[in-house]
Amino acid sequence: MAAGAQAMGGGPLARLLILAILHVNFVALGLEPDFLYPLENVTIAQGRDAMFTCVVNNLGGYRVAWIKADTKAILAIHEHVITNNARLSVTHNDYNTWTLNIRGVKREDRGQYMCQVNTDPMKMQTAFLEVVIPPDIVYEETSGDMMVPEGGSAKLVCKARGYPPPKIVWRREDGGDIISRGGPQGKTKVTSLEGEIVNLTKVTRSEMGAYLCIAANGVPPSVSKRIMLHVHFHPLVQVPNQLVGAPTGTDVTLQCHVEASPKAINYWTRENGEMIISNEKYHMSEINRSAYSVQMKLVIRNIQRSDLGGYKCISKNSIGDAEGNIRLYEMELPNRKSGDEDDRDISSEESNDVRSGLQGPLREGGPRAEDAGFLGGGGPLAGSAPHTAPHAIFLISAFALAAC
Structure with a gap:
């Protein structure tokens, strides 16, 4: 049979002859075309390529056709595409497998597809093409x-x-x-x-x-x-410490917490309205705590008596403004020497505790004696004369009168 086909030139006529002979043989043997595997559903993202594979045994002289079942449109017969859709093609492995290829799948390609064999009655199997689309805002x-x-x-x-x-x-x-x-x-x-x-x-x-x-x-x-x-919202200013005391000659830090939106302009002034700028004396900084919260810091270096007094932290935005007030006063270093410790200096640790900045009642001229307990003095100030008991004063007066 192969030799006969070759003698006929192997053209379409020879192929039809071979298929006719096979068909006669299959019919004589009682063999009907049969689907070897079911047609499988396909789910694919839009823009990707999809394919359906149809496997038919004992085809003989029958033909395989592809049909869009929901529209009844014939897509291809055997290896020949009927539709004008250039994205469709059919491949055949010259044995029993036919594949329908759909390139660049679109949403309108969604639907039921049928692989059909033109027997009497017709044999067919179907599968569904689901086209999914990724989300888009x-x-x-x-x-x-x-x-x-x-x-x-x-x-x-x-x-x-x-x-x-x-x-x-x-x-x-x-x-x-x-x-x-x-x-x-x-x-x-x-x-x-x-x-x-x-x-x-x-x-x-x-x-x-x-x-x-x-x-x-x-x-x-x-x-x-x-x-x-x-x-x-309009600015809100919170002052953690409204009274701050520190010894002269030390550095001190003043702080304000500001909440404002839209973003505010923040700055410091003296109580007389004089604006403070960063220099060797003053150092200003801001730390963002959140989208609307800022911590303002003012460091005053080597404070002197002229630095004592009131300070203002001011915040302004397009809605309003707010300010906080801080009072800076001098805190003297406590005299901790006793009579038998005249040559002992105050320990560096105690000195550092004081220099870190103290809070207390407002006094720009220094603490009063009655506030010594608040300042860490506890009892009478060291170095002061001891008090004379009242009954001792009475005895001295009596001796003086007797002598007269």
Whole structure:
């Protein structure tokens, strides 16, 4: 038979002859075409390539056709593509396997596909092509960064598309709680919230920060958008120590804690309004504690009596201003020497304790004797004359009268 086909030139006519002979043989033997394996469903992301494989035994002179079952459109017969879709092709391994290839799958390719053999009655098997689409944020319908006054309300919206429809989850970037108020359960705190919309009411400064809208549908990759919520309020100044005392000749640090949004301009002045600038005498610094909180520090080096008095830390933003007041006074080093310790110096440890800065009643001219206990003196100041008992004074007076 092969020789006959070769003698005929191996062309289409020879192939048809061979198929006819095989068909007659299969019919004579009672063999019908049979599917060896079921056609398998395919799920694939949009833009990828998909394929269906159909394995038919005992085909004989019959033909294999591919059909889009839901539209009844014939896609291919044997190895010949019928449809005008250039993304479709069919491959055959010259034995019993036919493969339908779909390049760059699109959403409209989704549906039921059929591998059919033209027997009588017809034999066929079907499989479903599911085209999934990774999530994508719809930016034109999603909130951007927003600003609200403290005590106001904010509505955060996040829209996403994809297939299956994505699920939206909200989280705070810093891991903090999302606070919901006014619902049937009252005030609730959660670390994540599901849904396209988040309503925040009676917003406080602690709710300021970045909120993440995360869209996922099981098709990687998940996507997210960062929405910054700014809560505006006028500055608030807190002074940890309003009275600060230190010995002259030492350095002292004054501190203020400032909360403000939008970001404030912070500076120091003397009580007469004179603005302080950084130089060899003064060193100013700020440490950010949060998105709206700052610690102000003023270091005064080698303080003298002219440095004593009032200082102000001032904070101003576009909404308002606030100030804090600190009073600096001189704290004398306590005299700790006794009569038999005239040549002993105050230990360096005790000196350092005092030089670190002390707090106490406001006295710009130094402490009074009655405050010695507060300053660490405990009893009478060292070096002062001992008190004379009242009965001793009476005896001295009596002796003087007798002598007269």
